[in-house]
């Protein structure tokens with residue numbers, strides 16, 4: 204029996220979302236399913252704004268950053284108005300299944316729709332933050348790490364030349380994975396992220412002592428601290444001024460920002476997105492609902508949407524990763 208699938212990308216765009224759109228479209232065509240791509244996340248579903256997806260429409264998008272379906276944060280979904288309008292659109296278009304590529308916020312939107320609609324609802328984890336339970340990595344994460352790494356390597360050159368201290372702030376919303384992997388890969392001297400801070404005052408005191416010791420012992424020409432956004436109660440710039448006052452060494456802050464969201468996806472994101480796109484359509488075929496398809500230990504797995512939110516098991520995972528590599532922890 205043929206099925207009609209509605210597809211959106213929602214929340215922060217992430218490299219590899221296009222590869223997932225392509226995989227959903229191609230796998231759906233294999234079973235003569237139709238795919239309607241709604242434009243601009245939940246807004247497209249509320250406004251009944253869609254394009255029909257087929258193999259020609261998704262030709263050559265596997266290597267492109269961003270999302271051909273556009274994305275958005277949609278306030279209407281936070282009240283009853285949004286989910287009700289979405290359901291109306293789904294009914295008008297005789298949709299059997301909704302596939303949402305996004306983060307855990309987008310999956311909360313799915314749960315609100317699920318209370319009002321009987322069709323199959325499947326999530327695919329797409330966010331640079333890697334803050335979703337039920338998948339080892341999210342689509343876009345490794346590309347964002349590569350982008351951050353490339354920038355940190357460049358900052359290292361100038362930091363060495365001037366013998367400076369740098370705080371490099373990366374994204375991640377409230378999650379430290381992007382900071383952890385880019386710090387390890389770049390050989391940064393220190394990492395600042397919420398998961399490793401118990402007492403902020405104590406943490407900063409230890410950091411200052413650590414920097415001073417490294418400088419006194421001439422251990423490094425430069426000192427790089429990779430800091431996850433939202434880790435402290437003050438900014439990266441304020442931290443750099445604090446460090447400069449304490450050490451007497453020239454200190455600078457560099458905020459990498461939105462460049463981490465863009466660019467052509469790395470191979471691992473394209474492969475992950477393709478596998479999960481196929482798994483999502485297979486879940487529709489198997490009449491599954493209210494689940495996210497993710498990749499755990501190299502296997503496509505299903506997790507209840509209500510269990511996908513970032514939780515404190517991530518703290519342990521981040522600390523384990525840092526300890527294992529003997530990375531500097533305070």
Ligand SMILES: Nc1ncnc2c1ncn2[C@@H]1O[C@H](COP(=O)(O)OP(=O)(O)OP(=O)(O)O)[C@@H](O)[C@H]1O
Nearest residue numbers: 214215276277280305306307308309311312315330
């Ligand atoms: N509690 C909620 N109830 C209903 N809808 C929600 C809820 N939280 C978020 N959404 C919907 O999902 C959209 C995306 O959520 P959010 O902005 O948190 O991004 P995300 O999907 O977590 O992705 P990322 O973390 O990568 O930005 C929101 O703009 C909103 O439309």
Ligand SMILES: O=P(O)(O)OC[C@H]1O[C@](O)(CO)[C@@H](O)[C@@H]1O
Nearest residue numbers: 215276330331332374375376464
């Ligand atoms: O694009 P916006 O709405 O400014 O959101 C920025 C946030 O989105 C992300 O890029 C993805 O969730 C976060 O890392 C960041 O905190």
